[in-house]
Amino acid sequence: MNDFIQTYVERDLPALGLNASPTRVRTLLTMLVGAHGHLLNVSELARSLGLTAPTVQSYLDFLEHAFLIRRLSPYFVNINKRLVKSPKLYLRDSGMLHALADIEDNETLAGSLQVGASWEGYIVQQIIAQLPYQVQPYFYRTADGSELDLVLVRGTKPVVGIEIKYTNAPTLSRGNYIATRDLGNIPLVVVTPSAEDFRLDERVQVCSLRSVWQYLNPLKVLRSN
Known part of the structure; x- marks a missing residue:
């Protein structure tokens, strides 16, 4: 390399x-x-x-x-x-x-300080590579700390938020929840390295990269195979 x-x-x-x-x-x-x-x-x-x-x-x-x-x-x-x-x-x-x-x-x-950012960048790249032209990727952040790592937008409408966590026992911040409300109470998918799929609540799905596609596909934000 x-x-x-x-x-x-x-x-x-x-x-x-x-x-x-x-x-x-x-x-x-x-x-x-x-x-x-x-x-x-x-x-x-x-x-x-x-x-x-x-x-x-x-x-x-x-x-x-x-x-x-x-x-x-x-x-x-x-x-x-x-x-x-x-x-x-x-x-x-x-x-x-x-x-x-x-x-x-x-x-x-x-053991590197880069491991979290490395994982985030890898997931961002993997998901964006599967988006059709009509779905655009963004991130969301406000000055008061509301944020989401990735927001997928179809046309002008946010469809889903994605948080990327390098842990199999993720927790979300108050700012994550505020961000989903700012964007119209969109569903939130939390991507981990290898966690078993579970729900934090009715709007928040925790999953791994291996299973994330089954939660994004019904939202029609992925390319058709």
């Missing part, structure tokens, strides 16, 4: 038209490990790299078009709340994330 990253940075991205120093691009990718699963702060990245914010923004645009990163947009609803406006950033390939973070095996990953 490290050889792949080096080749991609030094040869493939320049061949695709990225006019940037390979060393600087590699540094940017490494910095994005810390941003993975968090709100994107372009100004902070620019200061760390000694570049202007528009320059870093152009690099991020290129990396997104090359399918290396994903910027997940916040969902806005017409309510009287202060909503977060910055996107969340994810490295789309978990193997690349782990290589850039020097995570070489499951034991190292399990």
Whole structure:
């Protein structure tokens, strides 16, 4: 994977038209490990790299078009709340994330500060890959702490919220419940590594990645096979 990253940075991205120093691009990718699963702060990245914010923004645009990163947009609803406006950033390939973070095996990953964000990014990518064009993914967060990791929207209507937990005994925050109410009392699916399926209440289903599809499919948010 490290050889792949080096080749991609030094040869493939320049061949695709990225006019940037390979060393600087590699540094940017490494910095994005810390941003993975968090709100994107372009100004902070620019200061760390000694570049202007528009320059870093152009690099991020290129990396997104090359399918290396994903910027997940916040969902806005017409309510009287202060909503977060910055996107969340994810490295789309978990193997690349782990290589850039020097995570070489499951034991190292399990003890890493990145494990929760890694799991979140992996689930986000797996679910988004199964969405039809008419269903769009967002996250939801307000300044007072109401949030959902993923909101699937058909047209202009939120259909389901998804929380991603790296534990088989998940608990939800008050902000999670408020977010579902903000979005029209949508159902909430909590995705864990391997928990047995159970309900926290009539609107909240806990499941694993293996079984999440059976709860999303009836909501008509997945591609038809």
